[in-house]
Amino acid sequence: MYILLILAVTLERLAELVVAKRNSDWSRQHGGTEFGAGHYPVMVTLHSGLLAGCLIEVLALRRPYRPALGRPMLAAVLAAQGLRWWCIASLGRQWNTRVIVVPGASRVVKGPYRLLPHSNYVAVAVEGAALPLIHTAWLTALSFSLANAVLLRVRITVENGALEELT
Template sequence: MIWYFVLILATGGERIAELVVSARNARWSFARGGVEYGRGHFPPMVALHTGLLLACLAEVFFTARPFLPWLGWPMLALVVASQALRWWCIAALGPRWNTRVIVVAGLPLVRRGPYRWGWLRHPNYVAVVVEGFALPLVHTAWITAIAFTVLNAVLLLAVRIPCEEKALASLEVGAE
């Protein structure tokens, strides 16, 4: 169980690194006239993602969930893959990537990295969805996996993605 605690702690550290990058990028965007959309849904997103990490630990600890190698190792591979995809998205978007929804008028849509194909407008959310079920299942925390997946789906589909689509629609159509 100690190694799972370390994995969750490392994931929390990764989230802190994201917030540092996001704050720097928000300053960049606002300095260029960036406009923020959907400010009200950001606190629930933070609470949900923080809750994921805490619930992973709580479920494993309080219910004595076992590590099942046939499930845990493939889920760990998915967690690592989701992190790689997340940071590929961050690198591709550069200073425009943010945990908030901030757009700078006049900038073309990014068409590099995982955004180059166009058929998947939000590849970072693929990483979020995969990590959301895989991280708990590394140590068979299936209640957390189901709860996060359902709550995240509601938040993404009903709130976040429509907000981002509205923000993206405000940009001039173009490609980098």
């Protein structure tokens, strides 16, 4: 079942990339400027590594499923997915996996963004820790979380600079 869950999350990520590509194309057609493109390949590698690590650690190290840990972690993953798609819906065409600012766009302050400026990254952090822990893949959870913290420091700095461009 865990392998099917990782497959489902992978398919969800591919759906995100379809939405991101559509929004990226729209943003560029409307004069959008990308910020921080240099860290994007690192982000893609890290997120791909999370999914691969979940499978590799569980299969290679024969991590057991422990319901007392797995069930709450699954609930956390599902909550993170809900938050992620609430962020995507709230940002509309401004949501992207890249940082692109369209001239004349205004800063979104609805949905989860009325409470927390970088709400999507809460979803990313929760999912990155919880998804591996569903099946006790603690090495993957720890390594992703540490690497993600470093990446988010860069990403949020880039986004905050880009957001200053918005009216």
